[in-house]
Amino acid sequence: MVRHVVPYRIKVVEPIRLLTREDRERKIRAAGLNVFRLRSDDVYIDLLTDSGTGAMSAAQWSQLMLGDESYAGSSSFYRLEDSIQRVTGLPFVIPVHQGRAAEQVLDYVLMPEPGMVVPGNTHFDTTKAHIEFRGGRAVDCTIPEGFDAEAAHPFKGNVDMDRLRDAYKEYGNAAIAYVLITVTCNSGGGQPVSMENIREVSTFCREHDLKVFFDAARFAENAYFIQQREKGYADTSVRDIVLEMFTHVDGCTMSAKKDGLVPIGGFLALRSEALYEEMKPTDILFEGFYTYGGMSGMNMDAMAQGLLEVVDESYLAHRIGQTVSLGDNLRRLDVPIVTPVGGHAVFIDGRRFFPKVPEDQFPAQLVTVELYREGGVRAVEIGSCLAGRDPDSGENIRPSLDLCRLTIPRRVYTQEHFDYIADVVATVYAQQQGRTTGLAFDVESKGIRHFTSTFREL
Numbered sequence: 001m002v003r004h005v006v007p008y009r010i011k012v013v014e015p016i017r018l019l020t021r022e023d024r025e026r027k028i029r030a031a032g033l034n035v036f037r038l039r040s041d042d043v044y045i046d047l048l049t050d051s052g053t054g055a056m057s058a059a060q061w062s063q064l065m066l067g068d069e070s071y072a073g074s075s076s077f078y079r080l081e082d083s084i085q086r087v088t089g090l091p092f093v094i095p096v097h098q099g100r101a102a103e104q105v106l107d108y109v110l111m112p113e114p115g116m117v118v119p120g121n122t123h124f125d126t127t128k129a130h131i132e133f134r135g136g137r138a139v140d141c142t143i144p145e146g147f148d149a150e151a152a153h154p155f156k157g158n159v160d161m162d163r164l165r166d167a168y169k170e171y172g173n174a175a176i177a178y179v180l181i182t183v184t185c186n187s188g189g190g191q192p193v194s195m196e197n198i199r200e201v202s203t204f205c206r207e208h209d210l211k212v213f214f215d216a217a218r219f220a221e222n223a224y225f226i227q228q229r230e231k232g233y234a235d236t237s238v239r240d241i242v243l244e245m246f247t248h249v250d251g252c253t254m255s256a257k258k259d260g261l262v263p264i265g266g267f268l269a270l271r272s273e274a275l276y277e278e279m280k281p282t283d284i285l286f287e288g289f290y291t292y293g294g295m296s297g298m299n300m301d302a303m304a305q306g307l308l309e310v311v312d313e314s315y316l317a318h319r320i321g322q323t324v325s326l327g328d329n330l331r332r333l334d335v336p337i338v339t340p341v342g343g344h345a346v347f348i349d350g351r352r353f354f355p356k357v358p359e360d361q362f363p364a365q366l367v368t369v370e371l372y373r374e375g376g377v378r379a380v381e382i383g384s385c386l387a388g389r390d391p392d393s394g395e396n397i398r399p400s401l402d403l404c405r406l407t408i409p410r411r412v413y414t415q416e417h418f419d420y421i422a423d424v425v426a427t428v429y430a431q432q433q434g435r436t437t438g439l440a441f442d443v444e445s446k447g448i449r450h451f452t453s454t455f456r457e458l
Helices: 021-030 058-064 075-088 099-110 125-133 161-171 195-207 219-229 238-247 273-286 297-309 313-332 363-375 415-431
Strands: 092-096 117-120 137-140 179-182 212-215 251-255 266-270 345-349 380-382 403-407 439-443 454-457
Touching: 021 363, 058 297, 075 092, 075 238, 075 266, 075 297, 092 099, 092 273, 099 125, 099 251, 099 266, 099 273, 117 161, 125 137, 137 161, 161 195, 179 195, 195 212, 195 238, 219 238, 219 313, 266 273, 313 345, 313 415, 363 380, 363 403, 363 415, 363 439
Parallel strands: 117 137, 117 179, 179 212, 212 251
Antiparallel strands: 092 266, 251 266, 345 403, 380 403, 439 454
């Protein structure tokens, strides 16, 4: 029996090539053992990110021809606005060129002075960096199970309400800029947040006059997990679950390069007209006029269509089914991964993959290097390197999980590709279990250091 029906057929193909082992070795050394510095032409299967790397549908390509490139009042904006309102129920829309721009606009307005904090479930790297750039701090309030790679919990992205209450007691109302719920929780392993938890956080915030926002990059995937795992939602459509999710927040930031199914674009969506009016001048300052926000009309029309497609349940069943299938395959091969498998990626536990490599020698970063060497597969480290340094002490942050993320682009790879990926991962795991040394910085970049730092082998 077919486990997941594939809800599309292939219309256009893009050639890819596998370099020889010798060429791969030369390329990764020239890149300073940092896969971000590789040319995409030298990568066979690219699992670096699912951000903007998916395949657009025929309907999305057709929508490009409707693009209205007017500077102000573009008809493309109003089509996008209508899609966002229909999907989220939030009335006020500010377009931006990608998700981190939405974070910049939000923090510029809601963090007017240093010393403010943003509690939430494990903040992603750019989210945390924008908060710190404004002189603030991200306060991680994820439940304990979210820090345990092997814990059996259906919603490991949940916010720990006791930790949130403690943060409120410690910092007080005036110092909390807003509370952020990331759906799904990317840095925690692509883990979903339950509707019950969203409701609890929302109730707490409203009782204490705090704003609450989604980082909504993967909102549809989170809604699918609610339908599949949470009691009382099995017979509720994903579209209705999404609408319910958004009733509990004051707004969202969105990287549409994920669940918008487009190569570029993003938005802020808001419930408050007053906050919308306050943010419009900031969007104009950083991005462009508030009816295009750094995007072309073509981009906005493609996004408007993508947001309608992403809540299709046959698409979500196949998309998340691909991820779960890869995870199940790796588990059968005894590769240590984060379980349950999340929506957009399979996360290898770097510490268990290289158990003899010291923590300060970046085991998860080493996994990314060896996967490229072995099979031309490009993954990404979500761990000790990405976590950076404590902004107060300057010491390296040691996160609870040191992960290598195998990120699945949407509607791009076939089962044959995933079989190959599993074989490459399993080969590295079997052949290098005894490895005792890892990596050290050659050049450590400032800021989000995993993008551009270079390494040397020890």
